[in-house]
Amino acid sequence: MSEMTNSSLDRRTLLRRAAAVGLVAAPGVSFLSACAGSDDSGDTKQATGTKSADNPLGIDPKAGVEIVIFDGGLGTKYATDVDTPLFNKKWPDAKITYSATQQVATTIKPRLNAGSAPDMINNSGSDIMDFGAIVKAGQAADLSDLFAAPSLDIAGKTVAETLVPGAVQQGTYDGKPFAVNYSFTVFGLWYNKKLFDKNSWTLPTTWADFTALLDKIKAAGITPFGYAGANAPYYMVRAIMTSAAKIGTEQVLKDIDNLKPGAWTNDAVLQAAKAWGEVGNKYIDKSFLGLKHTEVQLQQNQDKVAFYPCGSWLENEQAASTPATFEYAMMAFPSVTTADKLKATAINAAAGEIYFAAAKSKNPQGGKEYLRTMLSKQAALEFTKLTKSLTVVAGAADGVVISPGLTSANDALGKAGQEVFMGYLFDTWYKKLDDASREAANQLMFKGGDAKKFCDTMEAASQAVAKDSSITKFTRS
Amino acid sequence: MRHGKYPFIIGFLVVPLALYLVFVVGAYLQMFQLSLTDWSGFGGFNYIGVDNFVKLWDDPVFWVALRHNIYILIAMPIVTIAFALFFAFLLNVGGKSRGGVTQGVWGSKVYRVIFFFPQLLALAIVAVIFGRVFGSDRSGMLNGLFPDSWSPWLFLADERWALACIGIVLVWQQIGFYVVLFSAGMGSIGQEIYEAAALDGATKVTLFFRITLPLLWDTLQVAWVYLGIAAFDCFALVNIMSVNKGGPDNATQVLSYQIYLNAFQNSQAGYASAIGVVLFFLTLTFAALTLRVTRRDAVNA
Missing domain, CATH: 3.40.190.10 (Periplasmic binding protein-like II)
Known part of the structure; x- marks a missing residue:
């Protein structure tokens, strides 16, 4: 669900999500136990490939990647029409299995507990999962390598360096990044x-x-x-x-x-x-x-x-x-x-809308590679065009007229330079x-x-x- | 017939009784249990004794809410019953007497229907409508009627009047039902009593105080209990109409809304249950007291 859509529910939930939902003050012990309750047999075979300059995350080019997108105010077009084609352009043999849901917790939580999670998950909406609990239960993959990997289309920079200040920090728990907070709200x-x-x-x-x-x-x-x-x-x-x-x-x-x-x-x-x-x-x-x-x-x-x-x-x-x-x-x-x-x-600007790679899935590295695709400049720009929502990719929407207000917010961000803070x-x-x-x-x-x-x-x-x-x-x- | 009496009766009772046990008695028991825990509303909990009640005692907002409930409890039934009695009297015996039979005022049959209209609207709709009536700027209905030279009245945004505004809506919404209730009660008072009194030269006022009121006492007693219990609620109106969650500055805070906020917003279901327990005993005490006090009065009358 987008922060930029017009239902009041969205706006109310905005700050919650914008500020890294996982830290929300109602950490269901039930969620925790539900997540932690799965047995850690670790029998899932995880796909890996050889790391190279072209394949910094070391994915298996032939292994499929399963993604789940929340079907809310942001729609799903950015995934089906932008991110997936972009991903397949680079990895034509990796089949993307896509599904969309409005009930994220209902559909995803049992799969996390069963150890057969999708590779990349968009955790959002009213049926959102308590992300702090997911992290504590070890269900989210450490994204350190993703953020350290070179950006897909911004030469000479790592993924982390292409993002607005505070974006990585917001998905960081106990010193390690676990979530990409993708959309970006400027106040x-x-x-x-x-x-x-x-x-x-x-x-x-x-x-x-x-x-x-x-x-x-x-x-x-x-x-x-x-x-x-x-x-x-x-x-x-x-x-x-x-x-x-x-x-x-x-x-x-x-x-x-x-x-x-x-x-x-x-x-x-x-x-x-x-x-x-x-x-x-x-x-x-x-x-x-x-x-x-x-x-x-x-x-x-x-x-x-x-x-x-x-x-x-x-x-x-x-x-x-x-x-x-x-x-x-x-x-x-x-x-x-x-x-x-x-x-x-x-x-003051804050990131929201969590995307994460599941730790216990068939192809977590593939999930991260999908995230790297989303964090490319091209994908971010298309996302903004489709959803009228900025992304955490710094300057991705620069010089493109989307709507006057958004352009003005984007300009203000540019002028702020490094003095963009996440707030409270x-x-x-x-x-x-x-x-x-x-x-x-x-x-x-x-x-x-x-x-x-x-x-x-x-x-x-x-x-x-x-x-x-x-x-x-x-x-x- | 006698043969199958008990299965027959049980067949009728078992479903409603089961529903009642599960959804009313069960829920109450659970509330008592939860009030002694630190349950957040998710997952497990620990028993913490009466800590929630200690916290309640020290919570200033609880006392503000309780005070407001008591204000409403005192004012709302009196005003509602007074208006309802007045209207019911006019509708039934307030008019000219024709052929020795006392009647309602002209057009009373129409009024009777109109009075009942508010009762037909869902409370949530009433709250939304009155939110607009009491709008704090020119777009509000009342402020729109005032001359332009006046600065707008804040109504719900003014902590001095906010609770009164909600009280007015409560009364407005309730009156219809009690007019009908009292009308039915008055209808059961024998015509010959009114006739006899009229022959003795009693005025309308005397009729009302000497005949209608005493003979209506049982109905009044019921009305009082109903209204008192309603006064402990007020949730829907406060939730929809109040400025900033029972504000401004807790000016419209009531216990039922505190339960809601603590249980569903603040993730303190245990604490909310403790307020629920207090509310349960308050309501029970009120109902028992009312029945007790009014019974003695009834004997005196």
Whole structure:
């Protein structure tokens, strides 16, 4: 299922998946035991070939590869019409056995347990398997050799080097990569380029310019900034967190994820909350607290709201209600202070949509080779064209016009360079903390902009989670 | 016939009884069991004694939710019964008396049908509709009716009024049923009693308080228990109408929604079961108390 499609389920599940689903806070012990329950007789004969420059993963050129694709919002065409033909172009004798499913766990889990797994699996959708559990049960193949192998069509680089920063890290568990998080979501402030051009509003990079522009927009009779308080305050949480990370680097977010005492009362968080609280006090329409995301997004399409914080699925989600006078574009959140440790162009972007090679299959190396094919520049570009979703292959969609919003998100990524950070995972690890952050963001933005209160409330909520022994803890670095 | 009586009766009872045992009694027993565990909702669990209840005691959100349930428990039945009684009285004996027979107000047969309409709508639909009625910007129905010079009322987005908005919908949705229930009750009150009272020169108000109300007491008692139990629920309305999951700032938080959030979102099924146990005893206590108290009153009347 794609993050870029328009069902609200997708968007809700986005952050979960975007942030490496396996780490989700509900690691079913049942999943674990189900996966671990298989006997490790290891009697499956695994196909191998001779490693060479042309065959870096050492696959058996004649061995078939079985792949399973999730049939959701992304469709399956990218696999059947792009990846498979590309794979067969290089390995004409390897027969690809393809199947698609909407029930990934239902169809795949028994096969994993039986030790006859497909070689490459797309773990996605509402029936997704707990990937952390799969890794713990030793069912996923170590992808170190894949990432170290040369890229299929980008000369002189390894696969890992062709990816956006953080992409490998997101599929890494206990120091080893096990998943390719293939699709890529960019977060920022979305606006109507045509409206901005018409008014010759220039994009701000400093907070002073930002608020000056918000003043101008307000004077023009348009609500300068908005988000939906009723069901999407986590968009605002992401805005505040992104600003905090720009002030004090991603370490701020790592501390928050690790429930470190004082992580929320950190000066960077306080300054970010202060800056956004001001925006809430002066530039937001208070009635947005009672609105749903679709309502605010529609108002933006009607040019009643100028800036909206969101991820790159927005354009596709709103496709049906976007008039001809509206052209989506995205900009990075402006610097909050002049002493921000990251540049104004720094971007929060996260990979999602897990693809992995099964460890206990007939041809895991073939599965990895299929992944290497997917991570080629050509395959990535076709994927983006077909699904309107960027991939983790850096710059694959450069210079290709897919849709204005996506192009703009891609440009922002390019400008960010190495300063692309994955963001935070606390919202998927600790749902209670997620709820607390939503309420705290609403309070900050709609009820007076008290930044100190925001920090203190969140610090208390975070420490309450830390002390609660019934909640499974996770850490990141 | 006598010969096969027991197989016959058992044949009728066995299926519903089995269903009841499995899906009601069984579920309750399991809830009691789970409330003593740390079950996340997936896989296995450990017994942790009464830790969940200790945690509950220290959970401020639990107390907020409980307080809201109690507010609703006090206000909702009173308002609903008062309105329903008033309407039922008008529909049945509020009109002119014709040929010595008291009647409802003009057109009461039509009203009776209209009053029942809300009851026909699924609660989820009612919640969605009223979500729009209480919309917090100009697109909301009420705000749309207000003059443009007013700044929009926030309704559900205002923590002072959010719970009241949900209460109004609850009452609106329930009234129809109780109008019909009370109408049926009033229909069973003998005409001759009203006639006799009317001959003695009793006014409508006297009729209502001296005759209708006392003779309707049993029905009222039933209504009170029903409404009280409904007051402990409110899940659907809160889930659909509330801003930010029982917000803003937990202003519409109720126990049933806390159970849902903890069980299905926070993966703390054991803790959710503990709230369920509390809710079970609250409901039971309420029903027992109501029946007890109102019985004494009935004797006095």
